Amino acid sequence: MPPLLSVEGLSIRYRGAGAPVLAVRDVSFHVNPGEIVAIVGESGSGKSQSMLAAMGLLPHNATAEGRIAFQGRDLLGMSRSDLRALRGSQMSMIFQEPMTSLDPLYRIGDQIMEPILRHQRIGRRAARARALEMLELVQMPEPERKMRAYPHELSGGQRQRVMIAMALANRPSLLIADEPTTALDVTIQAEIIALMRDLQRQNGMGVVFITHDLGLVRHIADRVYVMRAGEVVEQGATGALFSAPTHPYTRALLDAEPNGHKAPPAAGAPEILRTRALRVSFGSGRSRLEILHGIDLDLKAGETLGIVGESGSGKSTLARAILRLIDARGEIRFDGQDLTALSARALRPWRAQIQVVFQDPFGALSPHLSAGQIVTEGLLVHRPDLDAAARDRAAIAALEEVGLPGAARHRYIHEFSGGQRQRIAIARALILKPRLLVLDEPTSALDRMVQRQVIDLLRDLQARHGLAYVFVSHDLAVVRALADRVIVMKQGEVVEQGPVEQVLTAPRTPYARRLMAAAGLEDPGRVGSRQGHRS
Structure with missing residues (x-):
């Protein structure tokens, strides 16, 4: 049987101010009918670009060369109208971020x-x-x-x-799934993967699964192509590739799990954050719906509190309430000051002390500003005494502290990788010298190798500056590497809390145990293992 999709000698070049950039180099792969093929690699490896070329969705400054054939028809030589007729009917694509x-x-x-x-x-x-x-x-x-x-x-x-x-x-023959579960919690990820696998079997589709999550690939793909720097460096049947990888890069990907632990906070560290009976509700009258039901938490200087739970459990709502981005009842006390009692004007000086890093840096950072302008935005509000030269020096220092060159301040967000964008978001928060960072899924959209770099950066910054972190995440391996204590949330309530090792290795409540099982833990003592992740 001929391949459903065949890619031969694909190269993609981007035109810019200087010489063209070769983003994909002589890539070849194929997908058979009824087969699931995974394409894996870190951010910028060219895996998504290759499939955007197949769909005819490359930007105007990109040129694709080679051959991409779908059911024997050459896609690169196809007219726009014929390609539109194929897209959404015989070929479909699921993108990474459904909200956008x-x-x-x-x-x-x-x-x-x-x-x-x-x-x-x-x-x-x-x-x-x-x-x-x-x-x-x-x-x-x-x-x-x-x-x-x-x-x-x-x-x-x-x-x-x-x-x-x-x-x-429209019952397509080919489905391209580009990181379809990246931003989802572990239980929803498991449900989505099981759903996609069932639908693929029912409809006999060929599937291209683009991901950086190797644990997920192990349980869904028939074959795997590994990409790095625009090239395919290894390919093979899933079982063989996982059991005996031959390329050093593939081995590095398999070894890129978050590891290590942060240092505990200093003995006698002062309390920096406390909430008591914190409640959030939306609507009014009889239609009023309570989202948070009386949350109590404490956080010391230099400590990290992990917040975990399924989608809809209230963890991001809790983060926004702490930031005073939504109305809440109860007590939010920061450094002894009850923030809920302050007006918007009185709250402004405190905002410099509590900063936030969001999940999606591309959506959180303005595409119209340079990296330097983004990083120094907060200085315009909180340090109006600084002139342009002083702000520029501060931008250089902040970017260098997060591992980026000062010259990067002149570039725009679309010129950076996902990991670099998140470093810029962290620099924007740090430039105001806060004491508390609220980190809302800051690594979920990043591949494992970049995740590990960001985790190391966050641990280093915390040790250097004595920062306190409120860390919201669905990734238990990342939580284990960053947190001192963990609270588990369900439907707006804290159902379990305690030291990170205790909660992750010996959960007491049925819900917490189910959460660990959905993360692919073979037994309660193997939190770091993701061998069966999201099966």
Whole structure:
């Protein structure tokens, strides 16, 4: 049987102010009908670029050479109209971040119906029935109600189910999944992977699975291609590649798990943060919905508190409440001052002491500002006495502290890798010399090798400056490497808490044990192992 997708000698060049940049070099691979092929590698390896070329979605300044054939048809030589006819019908793609892929102004039902109406000769009633069928197929709870919802009303896992429903609505022969579970918690990841595998078997699709999560690849892929710096450096059957990798880079990827532990806070370190009976609710009157139900936590200078739980458990809401970005009732006391009692104006000086690093640096950093302007934004508010030259010197110092050259301040965000963007986000927070950093999933969108670098950086900065961290994450291996203590949240409540080793290796509650099992732990004592991760 001929391959469903065949890529031969693919090279991709980007035109810019200087000489063209060769992003992908002479790459070849194939996907058979009914086969799942994984393409793995760190950020910037060219894995997503290769599949964007297949879909005809490369930017205007990119040129692809070689041959990409789908069912024997040359995609690179295909007209735009013919390629549009294939996309969304016979070839579909699921992108990494569903919140930026879904239109915030349109209801979910309308967005699923769009590719159906574009590629099938049916009316709106039949298209709506098909869209509802797809939501039921991807096991969306309350599918009728979700048809009328907007993207912001769904959880991350539910938005990803919508993306899968859209991609499969026209029963494609080839599905390209680009990091489809990166931002999801471990239990939702397991559900999404099981769902995709079941749908692939039912429909006999070929699947290209792009990811940096090797634990996930082990349990879903038939074959693997490993990419580095735009080239395929190793390929083979999944079992053979994992058991006996031949290339040093593949071995480095397999060994790139977060490891080590942070140093404990100094003896007698003062308390820096305390919350008591912290509650958050949305809506009004009878429709008022309480999200956080009386959260108590304590944090010392130099200490890291990990917050874990499933999507919708309230962990990010708790982080935003601590930052006073949303209204909350109860007590939030920072360095002895009750922040809930302060007006917005009175709160401003305290904001310099409590900074935040968000999950997605590309979405959190302005594409219209240079890295230097982004890093020094806070100085314009909190240090108006500094002139332009002083701010520039501060930007250089902040960038160098996070491992970037001072000259990087003149570049824009799209010119950096994901890991470099997160370093810029950390520099923006550190330039104000805060005492507390709230880190909301700061490594979830990064590949394992870059994650490890960022973890080392965060531990080093904490030791140097005595910073306290509130660290929100669904990745238990990262939590173990960074946290002193952990609280486990479920439906807005703390169901378990304690020292990181105790909670992760010997959870007491059924919910915490289920969370550990979803992370692929073979037994309670093997938290660092991700051999069965997200199976």
